Amino acid sequence: MRTALPSTPLQRLRRELFSSPLDGLISIGLIGFLLAVVIALVKWALFQAQWAVLQANSTLFAVGRYPLEQQWRLWLLTTLLVAATGLSWGLLRGLPRLDRVHPLWPRNDRIAVAVVLALALLAPLFLKLSWAIQLRWWLEAALLVATRWAAGRWASLVPPPARRLAPLIWPLLYFAGMVLISGGLGLIQVSPSEWGGLLLTLVESSFAILLCFPLGILLALGRRSELPLLRWSSVVYIEFIRGAPLITLLFLGQNILGFLLPGGLAPDRVWRAAWVLTFFAAAYVAEAVRAGLASLPKGQLEAARSLGLPLPQALIHVVLPQALRVALPATVGQFISLLQDTTLLSLIGLLDLLGTARTVMANPAFLGRNAEVYLVLALLFWCCCAALGLGSRALETRLNPTANSAL
Amino acid sequence: MPPSSVSTVTPWWRNRRLIPWIVQAAVGLVVLVVVAFLVGNLVRNLTAAGLLLSWSWLGNPAGFDVSETLLPFDASLPYWRALLAGLVNTLRVVLLGLVGATLLGTAVGIASFSSNGLLKRLARIYVELIRNIPLLLQLVFWYFVVFLALPNGTSAIQLPGLVLAKSGLYLAWFSDLWHLQWQGPHLDGGVWHAPLRLTVEFGALLTGLVVYTAAFIAEVVRGGVASVPKGQWEAANSLGFNPLQTLQRIVLPQALRVIVPGLNSQYISLAKNSSLAVACGYADLYSVAETTLNQTGRAVEVVLVLLGSYLVIDLVISALMNGLNHLVQLKER
Structure with missing residues (x-):
């Protein structure tokens, strides 16, 4: 990183943590402290914590008292948002600035995709959501990756005027989202007091x-x-x-x-x-x-x-x-x-x-x-x-x- | 703006001297109309509700209790005494918070320059962890998860000179200032006693504010220390200073x-953030004011008192810090 000193991992560890007796003492103390904290936390999370409070109230935490029969609007909005995110992300990577060299799939993007997939797979399982809802989250994650992949792949085929108009989907989406959430334009009104x-x-x-x-x-x-x-x-x-x-x-x-x-x-x-x-x-x-x-x-x-x-x-x-x-x-x-x-x-x-x-x-x-x-x-x-x-x-x-x- | 050559043919809308005045007049008119509209509504609505601005209700008995006050207070005392007690409570937590946050923040800020890689990284993690979690969430966490879960009686957490129990925090202090008699917390019939007792509400609020503000102060301190060129450290080292002396004297x-200008804004935000005390049940100025409003319905007066008090606290902190800033700045002769 910043030094040109010889660095096998062991040497680096020694230089960073045990360069002097005092440093060694501090390091040992801190390692002990960290281990104790991590072990206590893991023990608590696995054996003592009762996650039913989140599992039973997941809908309440997500949308509050939003009427059940209208929640399809929020799913639609989520889908639109996911698609727009994937599209913008892909276009951003597929059309780098002219003065830059830019890989289509930089390391950070691959990490992000992995994190999103892991979250979509694990979070619904952890929350014990019903199968139907769990499936929806998987589809949303798949949609994100698919639009990201497609937009990145064929970005250069998009004609320049369309490229310039692409950011406009966000304000449009925002207004559409507000209508979907609060109602109007033929949708039933949902009063803000029911949002949560x-x-x-x-x-x-x-x-x-x-x-x-x-x-x-x-x-x-x-x-x-x-x-x-x-x-x-x-x-x-x-x-x-x-x-x-x-x-x-x-x-x-x-x-x-x-x-x-x-x-x-x-x-x-x-x-x-x-x-x-x-x-x-x-x-x-x-x-x-x-x-x-x-x-x-x-x-x-x-x-x-x-x-x-x-x-x-x-x-x-x-x-x-x-x-x-x-x-x-x-x-x-x-x-x-x-x-x-x-x-x-x-x-x-x-x-x-x-x-x-x-x-x-x-x-x-x-x-x-x-x-x-x-x-x-x-x-x-x-x-x-x-x-x-x-x-x-x-x-x-x-x-x-x-x-x-x-x- | 340089005076332009005004010729007779310049139409008025391109006159460089006239335009600023037209713009200002327009802005002034808009501001005036908006303010007049709002104030007019306010007066009309307040008159209709029978709540026109008046301060005489401040003398009526409050009828509610304020927990843990420094000034003696009970429910029969007037509203202004209740608000004053709240203000004193706010000042108490702000003053202790300033001291605690400065100490912890400086320690963390300096730890990020440690030669020990683990300590350095831990300081970064602390800052990144704390800054990205809302203060209010941290306060309720400290109160409900940490302080309200403390055990009572013999199983209370006992540190030298300090006992943490659900019934309060017990500190060693002089039981008799005149004879300098030092007394620690002691258990008496299953109940802790000590010369100094703080409530868990106060403890949770203070801990939350200190831990949160310290993360920001650590960044200020880190920025300040990083602004000193590396050559200064090296020069001091080659002159035979040890690291501590270098830090202290160079x-x-x-x-x-x-650092000082950065601290100023952190101190002010700590003072403002202390108004979140209501989340952990501590009777600070805001929480007393909220109760007062619920009882009297005097919204405008209560909000004026609140805004005025916090403004004065901010100004006092700013003035003190500007004085300090004046002291540490390079004296140019």
Whole structure:
């Protein structure tokens, strides 16, 4: 890695762990500690833990009280999402940037496929889902791999105009998804109070992430504007939001929003929380974008302006693409904390993943099964956040104008 | 903006001096209309509900109890005393949390530079593990899975000077400050007694906040230490400093210039995150405020008190940290 010292595994082990007596002592202590923790955890998971609490409530954790006869809509949405993911993934790999050499199946992709297949095979078994549902998950996994393979294989056959339109499937899919979830256009309405679990967490976080990004960019531009009124209103807004804990703002949204709008106009509790999350995250995204803007030399804007570009065009074509690339890691960091912040909805009585967990725990049949539920939720959140972080790093490499690395 | 040559033929919509004013006027108008709309609705709706802004209810007896207060409190005392007790509870957990998170975070941050590969990797794992799990989930985990599962009586976990039991955390302390009499926890009829007792709610909240914030502080410390050029370590080493001396006298003073501004934002987020206390049943400001709202229905006033209090806490932390920042920055003469 970083050293050119001779390294058979044994020598490397010796150098890293036992280079001095003190190091040796520390290593032995840590190895003992780690072994004890791992053994205790495995013992607990295999013999003491009672996983029935998850097996009996898997639907509740997945979609809340979403009506059973309407759940086909969520399956359809999942299938569409899986297909779109496989398609985008394959196109991304099949059409590398012109200045890069890129294998069609890099190592990371093979690992990802293996992980997805293992998950689709094992998770339903672990949750003791019924055979019909288990089969559906296998088909979804197979669909993902198949679309990934097909899109990667025949990517170069896609005509260029279609390539440019391909990203558009995502906003279309988002609107289709919202219709499928909430109803309308001939589908029966499902009230947001019946959404719950993972479904609610994903709806709230995706809504807030999508909307807070443009809002944050506008706020950041406002804060760096030369017009005092624009600058000061942005500063006041950003600092007000950043000075308050999210829970007090959610509290404000639930209790005061009804007073702020004319009677009947105030949205449903679920959407109130979604809007509060959006406005909250926008202030933090604005700060991330502002740092990106500040990293650009002033000459970029001046040069664009002196070429005759009007200000909006100079911002869109010259300043923002560069600034957003710099701001990408911090912005994704904010998205990750937004995803984590959705757990706060459980404190204002909404049934997101954590809220569902708390209601399940209140059921006497599952009393004292806290460890099982919370550990699994922690694992789920950890995987989602870590995946977002990995995705952000991959995107950084792809957008980086100079680095010539195959991911 | 450079003054442009205004000729007589420039139409007004391309006038470089006029446009900013038009834009500002438009933005100002929109902001004004939105604010007027919201405030107008607020006043109308509050009047209709009979809840127009008033502070006299703060003097009414609260009628609910606040557990574990530093200031004496009972249900017959007025609302403002309840809110004050909550604020003091918040300050208590924030202050202890700041100290604990700084110590643990610094240790983990420095451990990531250890010559021991295992320790280094463990520090990374700690940071990656903690940062990717929501704080609220960690808090309920600490409270329900760890602290509420502690045994009581003789089977309680006994450490030197500290006993962890479900009935509380018992700490050794001076039983008599004047004579400097040290007293440890002792079992008396199956019940633990000690000069200092903390509730498990407080313990869970403090542990959760410290463990969570320490992961972020560790990253700040790591970034700060990494910002000191490697040559500084090597030079100190060749002058005969041992690693600890190098860290203490050469590296940390330089790293602090990078670390302190980063700490500031972590401290503020710790103060704000303490409002999640309600998840583990600790009566902090937010939790008292929530009860107050449920009893009085005074939403606007309660939210104003909440926002104002946290804003003041943030500003105080910022001011102190800016003072500290001033101290550690390079003095240029």
